[in-house]
Amino acid sequence: xxxxxxxxxxxxxxxxxxxxxxxxxxxxxxxxxxxxxxxxxxxxxxxxxxxxxxxxxxxxxxxxxxxxxxxxxxxxxxxxxxxxxxxxxxxxxxxxxxxxxxxxxxxxxxxxxxxxxxxxxxxxxxxxxxxxxxxxxxxxxxxxxxxxxxxxxxxxxxxxxxxxxxxxxxxxxxxxxxxxxxxxxxxxxxxxxxxxxxxxxxxxxxxxxxxxxxxxxxxxxxxxxxxxxxxxxxxxxxxxxxxxxxxxxxxxxxxxxxxxxxxxxxxxxxxxxxxxxxxxxxxxxxxxxxxxxxxxxxxxxxxxxxxxxxxxxxxxxxxxxxxxxxxxxxxxxxxxxxxxxxxxxxxxxxxxxxxxxxxxxxxxxxxxxxxxxxxxxxxxxxxxxxxxxxxxxxxxxxxxxxxxxxxxxxxxxxxxxxx
Numbered sequence: 001x002x003x004x005x006x007x008x009x010x011x012x013x014x015x016x017x018x019x020x021x022x023x024x025x026x027x028x029x030x031x032x033x034x035x036x037x038x039x040x041x042x043x044x045x046x047x048x049x050x051x052x053x054x055x056x057x058x059x060x061x062x063x064x065x066x067x068x069x070x071x072x073x074x075x076x077x078x079x080x081x082x083x084x085x086x087x088x089x090x091x092x093x094x095x096x097x098x099x100x101x102x103x104x105x106x107x108x109x110x111x112x113x114x115x116x117x118x119x120x121x122x123x124x125x126x127x128x129x130x131x132x133x134x135x136x137x138x139x140x141x142x143x144x145x146x147x148x149x150x151x152x153x154x155x156x157x158x159x160x161x162x163x164x165x166x167x168x169x170x171x172x173x174x175x176x177x178x179x180x181x182x183x184x185x186x187x188x189x190x191x192x193x194x195x196x197x198x199x200x201x202x203x204x205x206x207x208x209x210x211x212x213x214x215x216x217x218x219x220x221x222x223x224x225x226x227x228x229x230x231x232x233x234x235x236x237x238x239x240x241x242x243x244x245x246x247x248x249x250x251x252x253x254x255x256x257x258x259x260x261x262x263x264x265x266x267x268x269x270x271x272x273x274x275x276x277x278x279x280x281x282x283x284x285x286x287x288x289x290x291x292x293x294x295x296x297x298x299x300x301x302x303x304x305x306x307x308x309x310x311x312x313x314x315x316x317x318x319x320x321x322x323x324x325x326x327x328x329x330x331x332x333x334x335x336x337x338x339x340x341x342x343x344x345x346x347x348x349x350x351x352x353x354x355x356x357x358x359x360x361x362x363x364x365x366x367x368x369x370x371x372x373x374x375x376x377x378x379x380x381x382x383x384x385x386x387x388x389x390x391x392x393x394x395x396x397x398x399x400x401x402x403x404x405x406x407x408x409x410x411x412x413x414x415x416x417x418x419x
Contacts, residue, residue, distance in 0.1 A: 003037050003090040004058075005030040012086065014070055026350070027066040029088070031058035036253060037090050038180055041066060045084040055180060055239060057253045063309070065349035143419070144325050144390055148259040149251060149266075158223070158267040165222035165268060169229065169243075170196040172261040176246055177238065179258055195236040199243055202232040214375055223271035227376040230269065230329075231384075248328040251389050269329070270388045273371045285372040285385070287361070288334040295383075296337035302359040302385055302411075303336040305343025307352035316407050317398045323418055324395070330387040331373075332359055338383070343404065354404035360396070365413035387411075392418035 007028040014023040031037045040055040050069040058064055068086075144150055159165040173192035177183040183191065203225055207215055217224040230244050239246065250262045288297050296303075333339050336356075343354050361367055369391060373384040392412040399406040412418050 003031070003033055003092070004039060004088065005032050006088060012068060022069050022071050024067060024069045027068055027086075027088075028063055029058065029066065029090075030063045031060060033092070034060050035092055036060065036255075037092055038253070039064075039091075040089045040180075042087040042089070043084060044086075048084060053239070053241065057180070057249060059252075063349075065351065067348075067350070145419075147327070147390070148254045148256045149263060149327070149389060152256070152260050152263045153267060154263070155267050155270065157264050158271050159264055160222065162219075162222050162225050165226055165265075166196055166200060168261070168264050168268070169199065169226075172250070172258070172265055173236070173246070175258050175261050176250055179255065180249070180253075183238070191236070191238050195234075195243075198234045198236075199229045199232055202234045203228045210375075218376070221271075223268050224376055226265065226269045227272050227373060230386075231373060231377040244329070244331075251328050254327070266329075266389055270369075272373075272376070273386050273388050274369045285370070286374070286383075287366065288383075296335040296340075297383075298336070300361040300363045301336075302332040302334060302361065303339035304330070304332045304357040304359070305339035305341070305347060306355050306357070307343070307347040307349060308355040308405075309349070309352045313353060313355065313398070313405055313407075316395050319395045320397065322395060323392055323412070325390045325392050325418075326387070328389055330391060332357070332385045332387065334383040334385065356401075356404050356406045358406055358408045359393070360408070360410050362411070362413045367411050368414045370411075388415075391415055 007030070012025045012027065014025050016023060027041075029039055036057050036059055038055070038057045041051050043049050043051060048071065050067075050071050052067045052069075053064075054066075056064055159168045170192045173195055174185075174188045177188035177191050178185060203218065207218075210218075214224070218228060230247075232243060234243075235241055236243070236246065247262060247265065250258045251266065253259075288300060288302070291298050336358075339356060343356055347354065369388055370385055373386050377384060392415050394410040394412065395407070396410050397408040399408060
């Protein structure tokens with residue numbers, strides 16, 4: 001039984017553009033199992049192709065679009081190599097390991113006309129499967145109380161100092177690379193140490209833009225430093241992703257082995273996000289109390305821009321008036337202009353509908369598990385407000401606009417009061 005459905009299944013047909021710009025191709029992966037499936041894309045000619053993203057985890061029935069760009073494309077079509085091969089690895093790690101591999105060839109076509117074909121014997125059509133030991137775990141609806149995150153999250157296990165915070169980051173990355181990127185222990189250790197060092201170096205960049213009290217907090221308080229890591233633009237050496245993306249990927253997977261590690265980091269970062277947790281965190285964030293047309297701020301409202309497949313939009317439509325939780329750290333902004341820019345320019349998958357999330361805060365009760373990252377962020381003026389994993393919300397309404405759908409959401413003032 002196949003873990004993933006690939007579209008296309010056998011050959012990536014790139015189309016040569018008249019201006020000789022780098023052609024691109026979309027590869028869609030669909031999880032056909034009733035369990036989460038991790039995946040990874042490899043290519044024989046890494047210097048010639050960009051693969052974004054190159055790995056991830058799909059929920060049951062979920063899909064992922066991968067953008068593949070032929071960056072080393074040459075003007076002379078006769079010299080273009082089509083010998084590159086792509087390998088998609090798919091695997092589940094629970095209840096027992098099961099791995100599949102899918103191989104794809106490469107073909108190049110002129111617009112409306114194929115100019116160079118791939119010989120049949122050069123194409124790799126086979127689908128190999130190994131270590132098929134057991135059927136995947138059954139699909140079981142998982143309330144928050146039954147998640148591995150809830151099982152292992154403990155606010156008292158927040159890392160107490162920067163030394164242990166950095167050690168925790170490195171341990172998490174090592175587990176991430178071995179579990180999700182299938183690196184050897186030695187390779188994973190080397191990569192984890194390299195990225196932790198990059199994050200630590202990035203923490204010290206731009207300190208002249210911070211006030212003296214924040215610099216003092218960065219030196220003394222691990223949750224301030226981890227907030228700095230969260231917003232760092234540096235990318236890890238193997239996935240080419242930012243630290244925040246790796247943390248969220250691990251949390252969404254709900255894999256017990258890695259959740260044990262990332263939960264400690266989440267508890268540490270929550271010392272900043274959850275305002276009743278620690279006296280050192282901001283006790284009163286800069287709430288959007290006033291309207292500001294220039295910045296796109298509205299009273300007691302937050303925004304987030306992105307894209308959603310139509311079936312996901314339908315889910316929100318079907319759940320009006322119902323509560324739900326989001327299984328990752330959730331970034332929002334007080335500015336609808338910032339959110340709309342992210343929606344237009346930085347959202348994926350590219351063929352999904354634009355979605356603008358519109359959050360309403362309770363004007364009196366506000367929100368006990370929310371804080372503004374502006375004080376520690378590398379990226380100023382976005383007014384990022386960060387919700388911790390499994391924050392609770394309620395769908396209020398779905399509004400259709402020209403070119404995008406607005407999802408209106410109420411923020412629960414306190415996660416502890418929601419099942």
